[in-house]
Amino acid sequence: METLFQNVVNALQWGSFYALIALGYTLVYGVLQLINFAHGDIFMVGAYIAFFVASFFLGDAVPFDLSRTAVLALTIPLTMILTSCVGVLLERIAYKPLRRKGAHRLYVVITALMCGLILENGNLALLGASRRSLPELIDKTVYTLGGIAVTNLKLWVIFTAVLVFVILQFVVMRTKIGMAMRAVSWDKFALPLMGIPLDTVILFTFILGSGIAGLGGMLFAMSYPVLDPYMGAMVGWKAFIAAVVGGIGDIRGAFIGGFLLAFIEIMVAAFLPSTFRDLFAFTILLAILWWRPTGLFGVPHTTKI
Amino acid sequence: MRKLLVALAMGTLLIGSAAFAVEPIKIGFPIPLTGEIPKVGEGTRFAAEILKDEINAAGGLEVGGVKYPLEFIYEDNESKPESAVNVTMKLIERDEVLALVGPQSSRQAVPAGEVADNSEVPMISPWATNPEVTFDRPWVFRAAFLDPFQAPVAANFAEKQFNAKTAAVLFEVSNDYSKGLADFFKETWEKKHGPGSVVAFESHGPKDQDFSAQITKIIAAKPDFIFLPENYSFVALIVPQARDLGYTGPFMGSDAWGSAELASLCGEPCNGQFFSTHYAAAGAQGATKEFIEKYKARYGYVPDDIAALTWDAVNLVLKAIQDVGEVKPNLEDERAAIRDAMANIKSFEGITGTMSFDEQGDPIKCAVVVRIEKGEFLFTESVCP
Numbered sequence: 001m002e003t004l005f006q007n008v009v010n011a012l013q014w015g016s017f018y019a020l021i022a023l024g025y026t027l028v029y030g031v032l033q034l035i036n037f038a039h040g041d042i043f044m045v046g047a048y049i050a051f052f053v054a055s056f057f058l059g060d061a062v063p064f065d066l067s068r069t070a071v072l073a074l075t076i077p078l079t080m081i082l083t084s085c086v087g088v089l090l091e092r093i094a095y096k097p098l099r100r101k102g103a104h105r106l107y108v109v110i111t112a113l114m115c116g117l118i119l120e121n122g123n124l125a126l127l128g129a130s131r132r133s134l135p136e137l138i139d140k141t142v143y144t145l146g147g148i149a150v151t152n153l154k155l156w157v158i159f160t161a162v163l164v165f166v167i168l169q170f171v172v173m174r175t176k177i178g179m180a181m182r183a184v185s186w187d188k189f190a191l192p193l194m195g196i197p198l199d200t201v202i203l204f205t206f207i208l209g210s211g212i213a214g215l216g217g218m219l220f221a222m223s224y225p226v227l228d229p230y231m232g233a234m235v236g237w238k239a240f241i242a243a244v245v246g247g248i249g250d251i252r253g254a255f256i257g258g259f260l261l262a263f264i265e266i267m268v269a270a271f272l273p274s275t276f277r278d279l280f281a282f283t284i285l286l287a288i289l290w291w292r293p294t295g296l297f298g299v300p301h302t303t304k305i
Numbered sequence: 306m307r308k309l310l311v312a313l314a315m316g317t318l319l320i321g322s323a324a325f326a327v328e329p330i331k332i333g334f335p336i337p338l339t340g341e342i343p344k345v346g347e348g349t350r351f352a353a354e355i356l357k358d359e360i361n362a363a364g365g366l367e368v369g370g371v372k373y374p375l376e377f378i379y380e381d382n383e384s385k386p387e388s389a390v391n392v393t394m395k396l397i398e399r400d401e402v403l404a405l406v407g408p409q410s411s412r413q414a415v416p417a418g419e420v421a422d423n424s425e426v427p428m429i430s431p432w433a434t435n436p437e438v439t440f441d442r443p444w445v446f447r448a449a450f451l452d453p454f455q456a457p458v459a460a461n462f463a464e465k466q467f468n469a470k471t472a473a474v475l476f477e478v479s480n481d482y483s484k485g486l487a488d489f490f491k492e493t494w495e496k497k498h499g500p501g502s503v504v505a506f507e508s509h510g511p512k513d514q515d516f517s518a519q520i521t522k523i524i525a526a527k528p529d530f531i532f533l534p535e536n537y538s539f540v541a542l543i544v545p546q547a548r549d550l551g552y553t554g555p556f557m558g559s560d561a562w563g564s565a566e567l568a569s570l571c572g573e574p575c576n577g578q579f580f581s582t583h584y585a586a587a588g589a590q591g592a593t594k595e596f597i598e599k600y601k602a603r604y605g606y607v608p609d610d611i612a613a614l615t616w617d618a619v620n621l622v623l624k625a626i627q628d629v630g631e632v633k634p635n636l637e638d639e640r641a642a643i644r645d646a647m648a649n650i651k652s653f654e655g656i657t658g659t660m661s662f663d664e665q666g667d668p669i670k671c672a673v674v675v676r677i678e679k680g681e682f683l684f685t686e687s688v689c690p
Binding site for chain 1: 548
């Protein structure tokens with residue numbers, strides 16, 4: 001029984017990362033019907049940015065000594081802002097020109113795949129293959145409650161994922177810009193006629209999605225402190241699958257899908273031979289899609305997001 | 306007329322210089338410069354560069370009275386088995402190397418060894434410990450001890466040190482090295498303590514980052530220690546995660562832990578843990594000490610076991626080339642002669658210890674157990690076959 005609860009906590013933590021990445025996929029897809037395959041690598045870039053920002057503030061370049069809490073407080077917004085810049089840059093360089101020329105969505109998806117590879121290999125060329133480790137920004141404490149061990153960091157991760165979800169749901173459903181985002185997914189061509197600046201809305205979507213990826217990357221780097229250029233690829237793919245299973249384009253779907261995938265993965269590894277983890281996990285997901293091809297929350301051909 | 310003269314003069318010069326220049330001796334290194342274990346590739350290249358520069362500074366390698374310059378070609382196998390096959394082919398066919406040093410990890414050395422053996426090119430893997438690498442392959446050699454030897458070393462040491470009766474194992478299922486060592490360990494341990502004494506035998510995939518489910522399972526089985534035959538990048542993830550999940554017992558590692566990067570990646574949680582390896586840098590004497598000082602002076606850190614084994618492996622190849630006594634004009638003949646010369650080396654004084662070779666091309670040598678202390682690997686015990 002203890003083991004079961006411990007695994008629930010494990011899955012909640014691991015699912016938080018899937019959920020944070022899946023939210024970014026779903027946002028961009030919801031607005032542009034574009035599968036932004038570079039998203040997993042933006043997550044990786046976020047982790048590296050967090051590493052450099054934190055190392056900078058902890059290093060000698062800063063004339064005054066900062067406490068680690070202050071460094072953490074500075075690193076979070078800076079990482080999010082800088083990662084957003086990377087996301088926006090990709091949008092401006094790679095996706096917007098194609099959209100302007102009226103290229104088919106398929107080409108934009110392929111471009112996104114290439115952007116992901118460019119980010120990975122650019123990082124490799126620029127920083128070399130050595131792994132990096134994020135300096136510890138909070139004192140890790142292990143709490144044990146009735147045989148269940150959890151660290152304060154894990155609690156923060158889970159809390160952040162839920163908080164991001166709530167904020168995002170609010171932004172999309174209750175604010176003007178959120179309404180504009182939903183409108184873009186409804187009809188991209190009628191929108192400018194209504195006087196809504198399409199490019200601003202898309203820009204905002206990318207800022208939001210990449211900012212969340214940056215936050216996720218930073219938390220990931222704090223929890224799994226071995227950074228390498230390919231770290232975002234696999235977790236990004238899986239988060240994409242989670243978003244699809246949840247119903248891509250739907251924020252609740254991405255959130256639930258992320259946790260669902262993590263629960264399946266962890267429980268399979270915990271109660272069946274761990275060698276078969278991915279085999280079983282993805283078979284279960286396939287069965288879900290077979291039952292509901294548009295995902296748990298997805299609705300065919302209506303408003304997404 | 307003057308133009309013709311100049312042209313003639315130039316022509317004679319060119320022919321003249323060509324007669325004096327000797328073809329360099331080319332050795333290929335299919336090594337992991339990127340991917341999962343980049344520090345391994347770096348150590349290999351650094352050690353080889355020191356040796357090459359030393360020999361070339363002295364005019365080259367003397368073979369049968371002629372000095373040949375050395376040319377080392379490094380190709381990245383991306384720590385992937387399929388890339389290891391590709392770059393090994395490339396080195397053999399395009400670069401026409403005389404011999405191969407590498408790949409380092411068994412995961413790449415097993416498939417690359419197949420290629421080398423089929424193409425009849427002598428290959429020596431400095432670091433691979435899985436028996437499959439050289440088994441039934443007359444063209445493939447190695448400089449490291451084997452996993453069937455390493456597993457009992459780790460098991461015996463852990464039994465004594467931790468006073469252990471039960472063990473748990475966590476390994477990477479897609480890695481020949483990790484999987485092989487895990488199996489040998491389980492066999493050894495259960496032979497000593499009876500079936501079921503390995504209370505948990507868990508695995509993970511090559512790209513995994515979260516091991517909480519496996520570790521939770523292991524903790525629930527209450528082992529006396531956890532055996533981790535893993536690459537250092539996984540060690541740096543697994544050990545802290547196990548501590549976070551409330552595991553307080555010891556870990557026992559294998560030689561893949563011994564990277565110069567382990568301490569900076571893993572930090573505090575790895576302090577005080579033990580692993581079996583090929584050499585201990587702290588407290589080394591003689592030629593080993595000399596090598597460590599040269600390496601440290603040039604690259605700024607203490608070389609890990611990979612660098613030391615590479616040094617020995619390259620020296621073995623160079624010794625074989627010298628033993629042949631001449632560089633034959635035909636590439637195939639020369640490769641065959643080098644293979645025969647390597648197979649004829651009975652005993653070799655390396656910086657990782659004295660080794661003698663058996664009929665499979667495997668060295669018989671000692672292992673050491675080291676303890677991690679503030680980023681240094683301190684010698685604890687030496688185990689000889």
